[in-house]
Every structure is written in C-alpha cells, then in structure tokens.
Amino acid sequence: MRAFTSVTAKVAPLDRPNVDTDAIIPKQYLKSIKRTGFGQYLFDSWRYLDPGELDVPVASRRPNPDFVLNQPAFRDAQILLSRENFGCGSSREHAVWALDDFGFRAVIASSFADIFYNNSFKTGFLPVALPAEVIESLFEELAATPGYQLTIDLPEQVVITPGGLRHRFDVDDFRKDCLVRGLDEIGLTLQAGDAIRAYEARRREEAPWLFTA
Amino acid sequence: MASAAHTPARTLYEKIWDEHVVQDKGDGSCLIYIDRHLVHEVTSPQAFDGLRLNGRKPWSISANLAVADHNVPTTNRSSGITDPISRTQVEALESNCVESGITLFKMSDLRQGIVHVIGPEQGATLPGMTVVCGDSHTSTHGAFGALAFGIGTSEVEHVLATQCLIAKKTKTLRIVVRGRVGPGVTAKDIVLAIIGRIGTAGGNGYSIEFAGEAITALSMEGRMTVCNMAIEGGARAGLIAVDQTTIAYCKGRPFSPKGDHWDQAAAHWQTLHSDEGALFDKEVVLDAAEIQPQVTWGTSPEMVLPVSASVPDPAKVGDAVKRSGMEKALAYMGLQANQPIEQIRIDKVFIGSCTNSRIEDLRAAAVIVRGRTKAASVKLALVVPGSGLVKAQAEKEGLHTIFLNAGFEWREPGCSMCLAMNADRLEPGERCASTSNRNFEGRQGQGGRTHLVSPAMAAAAGIAGHFVDVRSFA
Numbered sequence: 001m002r003a004f005t006s007v008t009a010k011v012a013p014l015d016r017p018n019v020d021t022d023a024i025i026p027k028q029y030l031k032s033i034k035r036t037g038f039g040q041y042l043f044d045s046w047r048y049l050d051p052g053e054l055d056v057p058v059a060s061r062r063p064n065p066d067f068v069l070n071q072p073a074f075r076d077a078q079i080l081l082s083r084e085n086f087g088c089g090s091s092r093e094h095a096v097w098a099l100d101d102f103g104f105r106a107v108i109a110s111s112f113a114d115i116f117y118n119n120s121f122k123t124g125f126l127p128v129a130l131p132a133e134v135i136e137s138l139f140e141e142l143a144a145t146p147g148y149q150l151t152i153d154l155p156e157q158v159v160i161t162p163g164g165l166r167h168r169f170d171v172d173d174f175r176k177d178c179l180v181r182g183l184d185e186i187g188l189t190l191q192a193g194d195a196i197r198a199y200e201a202r203r204r205e206e207a208p209w210l211f212t213a
Numbered sequence: 214m215a216s217a218a219h220t221p222a223r224t225l226y227e228k229i230w231d232e233h234v235v236q237d238k239g240d241g242s243c244l245i246y247i248d249r250h251l252v253h254e255v256t257s258p259q260a261f262d263g264l265r266l267n268g269r270k271p272w273s274i275s276a277n278l279a280v281a282d283h284n285v286p287t288t289n290r291s292s293g294i295t296d297p298i299s300r301t302q303v304e305a306l307e308s309n310c311v312e313s314g315i316t317l318f319k320m321s322d323l324r325q326g327i328v329h330v331i332g333p334e335q336g337a338t339l340p341g342m343t344v345v346c347g348d349s350h351t352s353t354h355g356a357f358g359a360l361a362f363g364i365g366t367s368e369v370e371h372v373l374a375t376q377c378l379i380a381k382k383t384k385t386l387r388i389v390v391r392g393r394v395g396p397g398v399t400a401k402d403i404v405l406a407i408i409g410r411i412g413t414a415g416g417n418g419y420s421i422e423f424a425g426e427a428i429t430a431l432s433m434e435g436r437m438t439v440c441n442m443a444i445e446g447g448a449r450a451g452l453i454a455v456d457q458t459t460i461a462y463c464k465g466r467p468f469s470p471k472g473d474h475w476d477q478a479a480a481h482w483q484t485l486h487s488d489e490g491a492l493f494d495k496e497v498v499l500d501a502a503e504i505q506p507q508v509t510w511g512t513s514p515e516m517v518l519p520v521s522a523s524v525p526d527p528a529k530v531g532d533a534v535k536r537s538g539m540e541k542a543l544a545y546m547g548l549q550a551n552q553p554i555e556q557i558r559i560d561k562v563f564i565g566s567c568t569n570s571r572i573e574d575l576r577a578a579a580v581i582v583r584g585r586t587k588a589a590s591v592k593l594a595l596v597v598p599g600s601g602l603v604k605a606q607a608e609k610e611g612l613h614t615i616f617l618n619a620g621f622e623w624r625e626p627g628c629s630m631c632l633a634m635n636a637d638r639l640e641p642g643e644r645c646a647s648t649s650n651r652n653f654e655g656r657q658g659q660g661g662r663t664h665l666v667s668p669a670m671a672a673a674a675g676i677a678g679h680f681v682d683v684r685s686f687a
C-alpha cells in the first residue's frame with residue numbers, strides 16, 4: 001500500500017452533508033472487475049450533464065460547468081472538504097478508488113460513515129474528521145481565499161491552515177502506523193497465524209457446531 | 214474462572230465481541246475471527262485478484278458462501294446474461310469460486326437469491342456468529358443475534374486470506390421501541406421512524422441493539438427488515454437478542470447444526486442477550502403506538518414522514534446547511550413544499566430488495582393487491598422475490614397469481630431495481646414507491662425518484678396510483 005505522511009495541497013469544497021458512495025461512484029461502474037480507472041467517473045451524475053456507462057468514453061460527454069471539480073480553480077485539488085456523514089451508504093471501496101484515482105489524497109469532513117472510513121486506509125487515502133465548527137471555518141476561509149491550500153500532517157495528526165492554525169485530529173495508532181509506513185495489513189495478520197490457529201482450536205471445543213461444514 | 218456473580222453485566226454486542234477476539238492490538242483495535250463470509254459478484258473480483266497476486270489462498274474455504282445477485286437479470290434466464298459487462302462480472306465470481314473451492318449458488322440454482330436473504334434462509338447465518346460481506350446491508354444478519362457488518366473489498370481479501378479482520382469495538386446504542394404498533398404498521402415503518410428520529414448519521418460509531426416489545430413481537434422476517442436498515446441510521450451493525458423466535462427459525466435449515474451440536478448450540482444461543490444492568494453508551498426510546506406508516510420524501514432515508522403528513526417546507530428551517538439540503542432534495546424529487554404526501558402520484562412500484570423480499574413481505578403486499586388492479590397511470594409494478602426458495606413458496610401459496618391478475622409483474626430473484634445494476638431501473642424523472650432501503654439520487658436509475666415504504670404501502674400505491682394510508686385502504 002502507498003504510504004501517507006504529509007500533504008500540502010489545494011482544497012476543493014463539496015458543501016453538502018451525507019455525500020453517499022452512490023454519488024461518489026454510481027453503480028454502473030461497479031461492473032468493472034478492475035481496481036483502477038474509476039477517477040474519470042468520480043461524482044459522475046453531478047459532474048456530467050448526460051448519463052454515462054462503462055462502455056461510453058467520458059470524452060464524448062458534456063461536463064456540468066457548475067460542478068466544483070469542473071472549475072479550473074479546483075481541478076488539481078488533492079484535498080476534498082465536505083460536511084457530516086461523508087461516504088454513507090453502500091460499502092463499495094470503489095468510492096475510495098475513484099477519489100484516489102482522480103488525484104485526491106484526503107477528505108476532511110465533520111464525520112464519516114464507518115465503512116468508508118475503514119476502506120480509505122486500505123488505499124493509502126486519509127479521512128480526517130474535524131469538529132463541525134472547524135469545518136465551517138475552513139469553508140469560510142476557502143471561499144475567501146483563491147487557491148486555498150491546507151497541510152495535513154499524519155504523524156503529527158494536525159491540519160494546518162495558511163494562517164498557521166493547527167487543528168488536531170484523531171486516528172487509531174494501528175491505522176496510522178500502517179498508513180505512515182505503507183504496510184500490507186494482510187501480511188501483518190498472517191504473521192499472527194499461530195494465534196489464529198490456536199483460537200480456532202479453542203473454538204472447536206467451545207462451539208463445535210461452527211466447524212461442521 | 215470468575216463465577217457468574219462476578220462477571221460484569223455485558224451487552225449482547227460485548228458478549229459476541231469477547232468470544233471473537235483472537236488478539237488485542239493494545240490500541241483499542243483487535244484481530245477478530247470471522248465465522249461466516251458471504252461473497253457476491255460486485256465487491257469480490259478485486260479481492261480474489263489480490264490473493265492471486267500475492268500467492269495467497271483462502272484460509273477456511275467452508276466459512277465462505279457465494280452467490281451472484283446484484284447483476285442478474287430478473288426476466289427469462291434461460292439464455293444467460295445478455296449485458297456483456299454484467300456477464301463478465303458474474304463469470305469472474307464463478308471462476309473464482311471454482312478455483313478456490315468456495316460454494317456458489319449459481320443463477321440456475323433454486324437457492325440463488327439476494328445474499329442477505331439466502332444466508333439466513335440456508336442457516337448459514339446463525340446466532341452468535343460474526344458475519345461479514347462486502348455489502349453494507351450485512352447488518353441484516355444481526356436479527357439473529359449475530360455480529361454482522363459490511364466491509365470493503367480490501368477487507369474481503371483480508372477475510373479470505375486470514376479468516377480475521379482488524380476491528381475496533383464500537384460504542385453501543387440501545388433503541389427501545391415500547392409497546393405494540395397498531396394494525397397496518399410494519400417492521401419497515403418502525404425502522405424508518407427510528408431513522409427519522411436519530412438521523413442517518415445518528416448511529417455513526419455505534420452498534421445498535423433494537424429492543425422493546427414492538428421488536429420482540431416481530432417475526433424473523435420483520436427483525437431482518439429492521440436490522441437491514443441499521444446501516445441507514447449510520448450504524449455498521451444492528452442486533453436483536455436471541456429468543457425462541459430466533460431458535461425456531463434456525464432449526465432444520467441446511468447449514469444449521471444437527472443432533473448433539475444443535476442441542477449445544479441452542480443452549481448457548483439462549484445466553485445471547487444483553488445482561489440485566491448492562492450499560493449502553495446511549496439509549497433512545499420510541500413509542501410504538503405513535504408510529505404510523507412511513508413514506509420518505511427526500512434523497513436520504515432520514516427524510517421521512519408519516520403518510521398523513523405533508524412535504525416539509527425548507528423556508529421554515531433555521532439551519533442553513535439543513536435548509537439547503539432540503540431544497541436540493543425537493544428539487545431533485547420534483548416536489549412542492551407543503552404538498553400532502555397522499556397526493557404524490559407514482560409511476561412505478563418496486564416490491565423487493567434485501568429489506569422486503571421475504572415471504573411475509575410478499576404476503577403483506579398480496580393481501581392489499583388481491584382482487585384489485587394496478588392503476589392505469591402506473592407504468593410498471595415489479596415484484597421480485599428475494600430468493601428462488603421464496604419465489605417457490607409464494608407460488609405454492611398462489612401469491613404470484615394475485616400479483617399477475619392485478620397487472621403486477623412477477624420476476625426472478627435478485628437485487629433488481631433496488632440499485633438498478635441490471636435492466637430494471639427508473640427513467641429520469643420517474644417516481645417509484647419502493648420497498649428497498651435507499652432513496653439516494655440516482656439509486657434506482659439516473660434521475661429516478663425513490664420513496665421508501667413498506668410492502669403493503671407500495672402495493673396500495675400501485676393500486677391507487679398515489680400514496681395512500683394502508684390503514685384506510687380496506
């Protein structure tokens with residue numbers, strides 16, 4: 001997995017609560033059996049005026065000029081700023097793949113849906129939860145500052161504003177460690193293979209009905 | 214060993230969690246063991262690829278059960294899947310299962326159906342288990358007193374490779390629904406009312422235990438409907454304590470324990486409830502008698518009201534973020550503020566999905582439809598059973614004839630118009646009375662407008678051509 005330490009980048013505003021994973025990447029693209037190529041369909045139904053399908057080239061479609069990511073000022077943003085309950089809905093990890101493939105490295109929001117939050121770390125993508133008042137102030141600063149940039153420092157667990165304000169955020173030690181070092185979680189778990197086998201042996205005694213198949 | 218008297222009172226969630234900890238990582242996260250992994254075609258291909266890429270094999274083949282449900286056609290299946298992209302995905306699942314030895318119910322198998330319908334139906338979901346699937350509605354299985362939650366594709370790969378997940382204990386929220394619901398009010402109305410109360414982010418970071426008389430009075434089908442939508446309330450898992458209803462449902466199913474194992478299991482399952490005095494991080498209480506049939510009016514399940522209400526007026530909302538959210542939702546839904554819900558006319562009806570496609574749901578809809586005809590203005594009323602076995606049971610009871618005589622369509626099992634990955638979908642601007650669980654923008658087809666309701670309410674809307682209160686629809 002790609003490591004994440006710190007990023008300083010332009011911020012794009014997505015000013016709405018409950019941005020769901022159906023909106024991040026609509027279902028017709030989930031038919032792909034690959035892990036890449038989803039960035040072109042990110043926020044598909046907000047981003048294009050005409051409907052899309054996996055076999056329709058996006059170059060032939062009409063972009064919605066009002067959508068934030070179609071505005072030249074935000075095209076190269078690597079940090080997305082949004083509101084509460086970001087990533088709610090379907091468990092599709094394709095949502096993270098699409099954000100990542102588009103070029104985003106992190107999302108800052110006041111809260112996240114649990115599955116999306118979890119999925120993010122697996123792709124080296126960082127979800128940052130900050131209090132609603134802080135989010136509000138970031139939206140205000142962003143609106144007032146062309147080319148607004150933020151720094152996200154994961155080892156220090158802070159978001160730093162251009163004015164030098166430092167907003168601390170929480171992240172589990174284990175997740176942080178995996179992300180900072182770009183570790184393969186499955187490999188790590190397999191190192192605990194003996195513990196898993198010991199657990200299974202004990203469960204066979206306690207709950208044999210679970211092992212009859 | 215501590216004697217029972219010294220064991221602190223634990224919630225059901227804590228009991229199941231404690232039984233599944235393989236290793237404590239010390240920072241609050243644990244390696245937990247997964248008893249059952251359900252697999253479907255959409256979220257698994259990249260996981261199997263990942264295994265191959267790293268030269269890894271499934272840890273425990275028999276813990277997995279696979280089925281294709283999201284992409285399958287609901288009409289004539291004899292010629293296979295015509296959409297080449299959907300076909301590729303279903304074929305990928307088949308070849309991955311053949312290669313790994315994982316049991317798969319193929320499209321032609323009578324046992325095929327929506328993953329969250331077939332797990333319980335087969336007895337593959339059992340009380341006290343940890344159950345995961347690359348699908349957010351895995352919360353459904355919590356109806357059995359199982360700790361069940363949705364995971365992403367990387368975690369699907371993790372479970373395949375290790376039979377474990379790295380997880381952190383959630384906080385616990387108990388939602389008590391006191392007393393009994395009135396006639397015509399169903400499990401779907403209860404859970405929509407709950408989401409209306411706590412909001413779609415209300416359960417973030419929690420597992421919800423549903424309790425109270427209105428919950429324990431539900432059948433297993435009703436309990437699955439409630440737990441199915443725990444995720445719509447922001448909670449990854451929903452749980453309901455095990456009782457005789459649960460145990461009776463599990464008995465004699467193909468994957469259920471037999472003989473001595475059954476007796477041992479059933480004895481253990483009796484302990485799967487929150488102890489007297491167990492502490493929850495939060496509690497919410499609702500009065501069942503106050504719950505009416507519910508209809509969503511917006512693009513989030515929390516945008517829900519009793520059928521007797523009118524569409525809300527954003528002008529009356531002080532909070533700016535909330536107001537603009539409502540305005541966006543009303544614009545998308547093509548609704549006017551203050552319009553009575555019963556005057557909203559619909560174009561299509563969808564009765565199905567892992568929320569409401571079990572035999573009881575179909576019976577409830579058939580009771581309303583019997584001897585009546587679909588409104589001429591309703592273009593399509595789809596009934597999609599949750600599994601081949603549900604379909605066979607319904608046909609044995611003659612339900613299909615009731616639907617067909619009324620002008621409803623009777624289809625093959627699958628996810629269908631719940632998310633419109635197959636050919637069943639809404640056209641832009643079309644409005645649907647749907648028994649599914651998500652009314653997000655575009656969920657049932659780009660530009661489509663979804664109103665979430667119970668099966669009886671969907672059926673009644675199909676007959677009347679607009680929403681009606683089933684209680685007065687005699």
Ligand code: SF4
Nearest residue numbers: 350566567628631632
């Ligand atoms: S029926 Fe709908 S919600 Fe349920 S698994 Fe299928 S697509 Fe998901």
